[in-house]
Amino acid sequence: xxxxxxxxxxxxxxxxxxxxxxxxxxxxxxxxxxxxxxxxxxxxxxxxxxxxxxxxxxxxxxxxxxxxxxxxxxxxxxxxxxxxxxxxxxxxxxxxxxxxxxxxxxxxxxxxxxxxxxxxxxxxxxxxxxxxxxxxxxxxxxxxxxxxxxxxxxxxxxxxxxxxxxxxxxxxxxxxxxxxxxxxxxxxxxxxxxxxxxxxxxxxxxxxxxxxxxxxxxxxxxxxxxxxxxxxxx
Numbered sequence: 001x002x003x004x005x006x007x008x009x010x011x012x013x014x015x016x017x018x019x020x021x022x023x024x025x026x027x028x029x030x031x032x033x034x035x036x037x038x039x040x041x042x043x044x045x046x047x048x049x050x051x052x053x054x055x056x057x058x059x060x061x062x063x064x065x066x067x068x069x070x071x072x073x074x075x076x077x078x079x080x081x082x083x084x085x086x087x088x089x090x091x092x093x094x095x096x097x098x099x100x101x102x103x104x105x106x107x108x109x110x111x112x113x114x115x116x117x118x119x120x121x122x123x124x125x126x127x128x129x130x131x132x133x134x135x136x137x138x139x140x141x142x143x144x145x146x147x148x149x150x151x152x153x154x155x156x157x158x159x160x161x162x163x164x165x166x167x168x169x170x171x172x173x174x175x176x177x178x179x180x181x182x183x184x185x186x187x188x189x190x191x192x193x194x195x196x197x198x199x200x201x202x203x204x205x206x207x208x209x210x211x212x213x214x215x216x217x218x219x220x221x222x223x224x225x226x227x228x229x230x231x232x233x234x
Contacts, residue, residue, distance in 0.1 A: 003029070003045070006021070011032070020109070033058075034060070035057055049067070049076070075095045077090045077097070079099075097115060133145055143161060144159075172222065180229050220233065
């Protein structure tokens, strides 16, 4: 059975899409906001995502970009925005198709079938990533010292990270070299309360640097882009 994630802030639309998909033998998860959507997508493999752009906590374009940093799951935008620029931006961000509200359910079903007929790329487990003197294995959730790096007086052969530190680090390492905005990082890590946790993000970044950077005061890998967000630099 195919599994779909439906993301929309309107309860009636969530119900409509869920009912239509379940009638066509999909299992369905629903999310009323970006935070819940990213949380669900990271914890269960999805076959298709139906995504509204007008979400209360983060624009749908940011959700697409966050997904595309680590997933090739097909995304169909289902939105009330009908402008050509909206379509172009969504497709450029990584959406596979764009359907404007209101729409015919039969047309949506046909688009789903067309997308799911395409061969999907096989996703291999993420490769371990070198970060300073350490190797971060996202698949195994381990941080270990590189064999070719001598241990210093304050460094350990194995580093323990808390669950929240893992979520922050994973979001950055999945998008090497790319800017991850503070807002999208907050939503991915904490869900639907990003403003409440804005200070915590700075605290967790400082903690990660103390644990992983050779010189936390002058980080080479976990970079702050003032006023914009953060970036992992190899």
